[in-house]
Amino acid sequence: MENSYKERLRGLGKYGLFIAFFAICLTLTFLAPTFLTVQNLMIIVTQVSINALLAFGVTFVIITGGIDLSVGSIVAVTGIAAATFAHPDTYPVIVPIGMGLLAGLAFGAFNGFIITRSKVPPFIVTLGTMTVGRGLALILSKGRPISNLSDSFNFIGGGKILGVPTLILILIVTFIICSVILRKTVLGRYMYAVGGNEQAARASGIQLSTVKMVVYALSGGLAALAGILLTSRITTGQPNAGAGFELDAIAAAIIGGTSTSGGTGTMTGTLLGALLIGVISNGLDLLNVTSYYQQVVMGVIIIGAVVLDSLNQSTR
Amino acid sequence: MENSYKERLRGLGKYGLFIAFFAICLTLTFLAPTFLTVQNLMIIVTQVSINALLAFGVTFVIITGGIDLSVGSIVAVTGIAAATFAHPDTYPVIVPIGMGLLAGLAFGAFNGFIITRSKVPPFIVTLGTMTVGRGLALILSKGRPISNLSDSFNFIGGGKILGVPTLILILIVTFIICSVILRKTVLGRYMYAVGGNEQAARASGIQLSTVKMVVYALSGGLAALAGILLTSRITTGQPNAGAGFELDAIAAAIIGGTSTSGGTGTMTGTLLGALLIGVISNGLDLLNVTSYYQQVVMGVIIIGAVVLDSLNQSTR
Amino acid sequence: NQSASNEKSGGSDGKKIVVGATMLSMQNEFIVNVHDEMAKKAEADGVELITVDAERSALKQVEQVESFIAQHVDAIIMNPCEVEASSPAVTKALAAKIPIINVNSETSTKPSAFVGSDDVESARIAMKFIAEKLNGKGNILMMHGYMGQAAQIKREQGAQEILKQYPNLKLLAHQTAEWDRAKGMSLMENWIQSFGSQINAVFAQNDEMGLGAVKALTDAGLKDKVLVVSIDAIPDALQAVKKGSLDATVFQNAEQQGAKAIEAAVKLAKGQPVEKETLIPFQLVTKQNLGEFLKQ
Amino acid sequence: MQANQDYILQVRGLTKTFSGVKALDNVQLAVRRGEVHALMGENGAGKSTLMKILIGLETPDSGEIRFEGEDLTTGHVRDVMKKGISMIHQEMLLVPELTVAQNIFLGREKNGKLFSWLNDRNLNHQAAELLKQMGVNIAPDTPMKRLSVAQMQMVEIAKAISNDAKVIIMDEPTSALSDKEVATLFGIIKDLTAKGVAIIYISHKMDEIFAISDTITVLRDGTYIGTKPAAELDIDTLITMMVGRKIESLFPSSKTERGNEVLSVKNLSRQGEFEDISFSAYAGEVLGIAGLMGAGRTEIARTIYGLDKPDSGDIYVQGERIDIKSPQEAIERGIGYVSEDRKKLGFIPRLSVRQNITLSSLRQHAKGGLLQAKSELAAAQTVIADLKIKAASPNQSVVYLSGGNQQKVVIGKVLLSSPSLVILDEPTRGIDIGAKAEIYKLINQLKEKGIAVILISSELPELLGLSDRILVLAKGKLTATLSTDEATQETIMRYAMQP
Numbered sequence A, B: 001m002e003n004s005y006k007e008r009l010r011g012l013g014k015y016g017l018f019i020a021f022f023a024i025c026l027t028l029t030f031l032a033p034t035f036l037t038v039q040n041l042m043i044i045v046t047q048v049s050i051n052a053l054l055a056f057g058v059t060f061v062i063i064t065g066g067i068d069l070s071v072g073s074i075v076a077v078t079g080i081a082a083a084t085f086a087h088p089d090t091y092p093v094i095v096p097i098g099m100g101l102l103a104g105l106a107f108g109a110f111n112g113f114i115i116t117r118s119k120v121p122p123f124i125v126t127l128g129t130m131t132v133g134r135g136l137a138l139i140l141s142k143g144r145p146i147s148n149l150s151d152s153f154n155f156i157g158g159g160k161i162l163g164v165p166t167l168i169l170i171l172i173v174t175f176i177i178c179s180v181i182l183r184k185t186v187l188g189r190y191m192y193a194v195g196g197n198e199q200a201a202r203a204s205g206i207q208l209s210t211v212k213m214v215v216y217a218l219s220g221g222l223a224a225l226a227g228i229l230l231t232s233r234i235t236t237g238q239p240n241a242g243a244g245f246e247l248d249a250i251a252a253a254i255i256g257g258t259s260t261s262g263g264t265g266t267m268t269g270t271l272l273g274a275l276l277i278g279v280i281s282n283g284l285d286l287l288n289v290t291s292y293y294q295q296v297v298m299g300v301i302i303i304g305a306v307v308l309d310s311l312n313q314s315t316r
Numbered sequence C: 001n002q003s004a005s006n007e008k009s010g011g012s013d014g015k016k017i018v019v020g021a022t023m024l025s026m027q028n029e030f031i032v033n034v035h036d037e038m039a040k041k042a043e044a045d046g047v048e049l050i051t052v053d054a055e056r057s058a059l060k061q062v063e064q065v066e067s068f069i070a071q072h073v074d075a076i077i078m079n080p081c082e083v084e085a086s087s088p089a090v091t092k093a094l095a096a097k098i099p100i101i102n103v104n105s106e107t108s109t110k111p112s113a114f115v116g117s118d119d120v121e122s123a124r125i126a127m128k129f130i131a132e133k134l135n136g137k138g139n140i141l142m143m144h145g146y147m148g149q150a151a152q153i154k155r156e157q158g159a160q161e162i163l164k165q166y167p168n169l170k171l172l173a174h175q176t177a178e179w180d181r182a183k184g185m186s187l188m189e190n191w192i193q194s195f196g197s198q199i200n201a202v203f204a205q206n207d208e209m210g211l212g213a214v215k216a217l218t219d220a221g222l223k224d225k226v227l228v229v230s231i232d233a234i235p236d237a238l239q240a241v242k243k244g245s246l247d248a249t250v251f252q253n254a255e256q257q258g259a260k261a262i263e264a265a266v267k268l269a270k271g272q273p274v275e276k277e278t279l280i281p282f283q284l285v286t287k288q289n290l291g292e293f294l295k296q
Numbered sequence D: 001m002q003a004n005q006d007y008i009l010q011v012r013g014l015t016k017t018f019s020g021v022k023a024l025d026n027v028q029l030a031v032r033r034g035e036v037h038a039l040m041g042e043n044g045a046g047k048s049t050l051m052k053i054l055i056g057l058e059t060p061d062s063g064e065i066r067f068e069g070e071d072l073t074t075g076h077v078r079d080v081m082k083k084g085i086s087m088i089h090q091e092m093l094l095v096p097e098l099t100v101a102q103n104i105f106l107g108r109e110k111n112g113k114l115f116s117w118l119n120d121r122n123l124n125h126q127a128a129e130l131l132k133q134m135g136v137n138i139a140p141d142t143p144m145k146r147l148s149v150a151q152m153q154m155v156e157i158a159k160a161i162s163n164d165a166k167v168i169i170m171d172e173p174t175s176a177l178s179d180k181e182v183a184t185l186f187g188i189i190k191d192l193t194a195k196g197v198a199i200i201y202i203s204h205k206m207d208e209i210f211a212i213s214d215t216i217t218v219l220r221d222g223t224y225i226g227t228k229p230a231a232e233l234d235i236d237t238l239i240t241m242m243v244g245r246k247i248e249s250l251f252p253s254s255k256t257e258r259g260n261e262v263l264s265v266k267n268l269s270r271q272g273e274f275e276d277i278s279f280s281a282y283a284g285e286v287l288g289i290a291g292l293m294g295a296g297r298t299e300i301a302r303t304i305y306g307l308d309k310p311d312s313g314d315i316y317v318q319g320e321r322i323d324i325k326s327p328q329e330a331i332e333r334g335i336g337y338v339s340e341d342r343k344k345l346g347f348i349p350r351l352s353v354r355q356n357i358t359l360s361s362l363r364q365h366a367k368g369g370l371l372q373a374k375s376e377l378a379a380a381q382t383v384i385a386d387l388k389i390k391a392a393s394p395n396q397s398v399v400y401l402s403g404g405n406q407q408k409v410v411i412g413k414v415l416l417s418s419p420s421l422v423i424l425d426e427p428t429r430g431i432d433i434g435a436k437a438e439i440y441k442l443i444n445q446l447k448e449k450g451i452a453v454i455l456i457s458s459e460l461p462e463l464l465g466l467s468d469r470i471l472v473l474a475k476g477k478l479t480a481t482l483s484t485d486e487a488t489q490e491t492i493m494r495y496a497m498q499p
């Protein structure tokens, strides 16, 4: 079916971004001999995975027309929650994972609750809970990292299965689940509807508050997953983990074509956005660009890639 | 005139927020004996002023339906630009001020240029220039603070005139100017129109690109003013000054009733938003709340204040 | 408000002394340790300690000192964010005739008293260790803290001083990991890709980044071949030194810094004389002398 | 209230207040099975509000709703729709990012259970079937945002009738349709009523009302005026019930001398929209443009006004060849445009009536960039008085005005920019009969003032009643230029349907 093929391509996101992405990769391959090695590519994906997980959650939220600034703090809270129960010879590894995920879901659901019950804009609600969350993480950890975690816990985010880092496997599975939710379930459809035209969604009998609650809880849950994996990867629960992650996650989503006004966006786009950021960052390190210039180059390339993407769209 | 009186009240912003603000002030007056002293109130306003200046600029931008994440970096760039020319016995004080403002206006105009010429969302453009700006500040300063500034320069943000800190005076003047721009000029009206319905504004003969360019340049200029004052106040140009300021500024605007979807907002609301944040932060210090709990309380009060405000609006 | 200030100001006439403290960042483990020692000592001496967190912002710090002045505290302890930018706070406190003590690091304006150590020295110690271990020859990588911050600038300065003395030590690359363990780990992973077996040593400007580097090197199976040294001697770092994964860290004495700062504040509040400068030396921590630090 | 078995839906004592303003005051309504029940009233009479309460989108302050004997007073949209009421919304509540099929079945996929699988192929299939039955040619997987207003309206209709409802509320379903689709809709309505479905029909087009309704209920300013069988009413009585006074003649004749050429368009083309269009508009003349939906009339207007760029061709204003790159330039050249989509291109919802009216001429009320409040207010008040705009105050927000009054605000804005040419694109869409008469009067006044008027309309009586010349478009091509004597509904339709 010609149409569904076209649609799938459109679903895949944006030619322009793909082109920009591959252009950057190609350039790096020429400039840095180690760029295009299996090992380096695995490292990039590993490094990208935490941001990508956050960005998936944020994509759900932005598609419904909301925003979630609290994800960075959720990373910290859930990391601390998990680390607290992850000391060797205390609980089985499922307990810290469960506690972390629970904390994240609860945090996200709380965001959703306030947003749906009051008329306060999501920006303010999640900015508030971002601050609250950071404070909670510091209180729970007394401002100190929680280390000495069990090997089984450290394996989740730091291990390898058949030579592939667990982070990559988890990223792939989560990506597929999130894609499916968005594209193949009623819930996903309703996210687009709520973000595309809230009044129309309401008039069609969609329960706005339920959809929003679920979406913020999902974002919290994914941030918790990211928090657990980060904690496991660096083998410490840190109260200041995830600071500033929210901006990176939102950036990945928007670079990937999710519109801040809601109603559009795909997981593939978001993944691509996250990979773009990761590739640039890795490439700049490989090319040994000095820190000051790294920031300039990073900013320029990101704007450039999105400009290219938008040019491409307008000529289509 | 009954009508214009009502309008003025509406212009003044939001009863609910006023009530919340005064409730908090009243509580603090009872809890902390030093809260309601002329000296402390002056300190609060002084402390609020930098954020308020940024928030004024951001308010312009958000009213037109945009966003500006680069203001924090502009603070750094312009601070460095000013400090470079502010050593004693080199240039008259007007030179560093002029250079700083020029740098800020240029930076903002560049934001506006990219945003109007490409279809890239302002979030990405200003996130990109935020990174670029930070890099520039580091490059220009070689990563080191620039100190040894002239007394006349240090007076701008650190002096007092008739016992009143210069920052307060500058804040008041800027507030009045920004209010007038927004409420009493053609430009201000166009900002509301562009943010309220961009297509209709265009069809009404408004040049979207001009309005946007001006708005981002204004935001850059105000950030430059903030950067110069900050530099003068701490008597040093710092490459990492202003990090994270963008979120505080946006928060002040949104707490003050500016809608992220554009088309609404007042300078009075924004000022009140900035003052609210400042009062809470000062009050928590006076009450000796430990820093971890401060964050929690801060988040809760801000959400609470805005919830109260929104309840108030819905019953009206 | 005259009465309010009278109530509080009389340290000598038996009323409780109030000390305001503004700390660089309460999210930094070492600073938290210094602060805890201050709190312990304050408790023991019957001093009321008001602590605020400057969150690494010099502007905020200046504002916090202004607030302390408005509250008429008896003495101020400042853990400066920046050499220059935190200086106005000192000037303001002195102008308000409130003694101000800098703890841990300096400002360009001289305070009433200084208790702490010189960050440049810590990096010299760390780099010197590397140079000696490598016999003055090899390839080094350096991880910076957040660019432009005082600690980053000074630690870089100390490291560069030593590097100049050893012409055969080559700085392969240096890059910021923003004091963060995860970022340090990612940076190290990328470096391993470009430099691989060329790397002989890594100097990280704090333990967090150092531990990140250790993790990345261990995962890549390179730890045995690469020396990693960092600064601060946080508990995790000491554990790593014990395990042998971190080769050395530099110990800064939080207990002494905290306690001595309170001591100075109390004396100054009472109008008694104090030492203008109390320098607390850094110590290199390796597997050999680990014992004394693990106890502390 | 006794449940009367004849009535499927009964409403009594319904009152609704919006921020102190009574939109509905003790209103009643009783709808029989299988009838077409027209709800009439001026703009702002409260028709849509009443319907939104029925469907569960607004909660009434007091009153009672009974549906098949059951209490539905505080029903939720979802439950109400399940019980068997559906609604075509006046504002066309559709999600632009979703496809046609996805919009049609939105909220009803798998009974709205969030965690169930979608089957878009199935949805597309069902939608295709439905659209074919309706005689509408739209691919079900087209994204909504690619559709023209008329096509969207057909989708909105499809959405409402796909619900197997017992009562279908149609709130101005034909406002964006041309005669052909209106006929299609009427066919659908006949089939539905034959099956016993009741239709509540709201429209400002009198001929439609008399063509299909069985019963007519009239509201005025939020109060109930009366219910009568359609057969017992004639147009004048109905208008008197609605407006409270008589309207003399809708199309007062107005003869003026045709002045000089204001606009001339030569060989204008835009890929896929229109081709090789040439015509002139003269001062003191109303030039009508007729055509079916999708004929490209709006696109020509947009191009002249600088909203779109032509691919080729020339535009002359007052004899001078010019390149209009933006609406701003068009306004400077004396061209005004009232869009067919007032929500999208007409007004700024959050600004007040005054601020909207003066938006295009704001610089005239400013000195050195500073607004002169008095001069601005005076200008706005003049327009409000001249156009008889019903607003609580000039400072009232436009969103709360009725559609007709919003339209007048947009026209007022264009007139204040003192144009020598005004393009009116469907200027009476969704506007009540009283307001229509006023707008017609206004058009004649413009003409008498020596302004050139281009009138694009799908209502042929309107075109015939007002125009001095009529252009007919078919599929983007100019097929005829008719004088008043030549133009009849039949000739126009003949040229409009030309291949």
Ligand SMILES: Nc1ncnc2c1ncn2[C@@H]1O[C@H](COP(=O)(O)OP(=O)(O)OP(=O)(O)O)[C@@H](O)[C@H]1O
Residues within 6 Å of the ligand: D018, D019, D021, D022, D023, D041, D042, D043, D044, D045, D046, D047, D048, D049, D050, D090, D399, D400, D401, D402, D403, D404, D430, D432
């Ligand atoms: N959400 C709202 N807030 C305030 N006032 C409202 C709101 N919705 C409607 N109104 C007011 O209620 C009144 C009735 O409006 P309604 O939309 O029901 O009129 P209508 O009869 O459908 O008019 P039209 O024929 O123009 O569609 C109007 O005065 C309108 O301004």
Ligand SMILES: Nc1ncnc2c1ncn2[C@@H]1O[C@H](COP(=O)(O)OP(=O)(O)OP(=O)(O)O)[C@@H](O)[C@H]1O
Residues within 6 Å of the ligand: D145, D146, D147, D148, D149, D150, D178, D273, D291, D292, D293, D294, D295, D296, D297, D298, D299, D340, D458
């Ligand atoms: N956004 C769009 N994308 C693609 N095609 C469009 C779009 N808008 C309109 N069209 C198509 O352009 C053609 C003309 O549009 P339109 O229906 O507005 O013409 P019109 O003559 O003004 O008719 P009317 O005003 O009666 O609806 C139609 O075929 C329509 O489907």
Ligand SMILES: [Mg+2]
Residues within 6 Å of the ligand: D047, D048, D049, D090, D171
């Ligand atoms: Mg209506």
Ligand SMILES: [Mg+2]
Residues within 6 Å of the ligand: D297, D298, D299, D340, D425
């Ligand atoms: Mg049209």
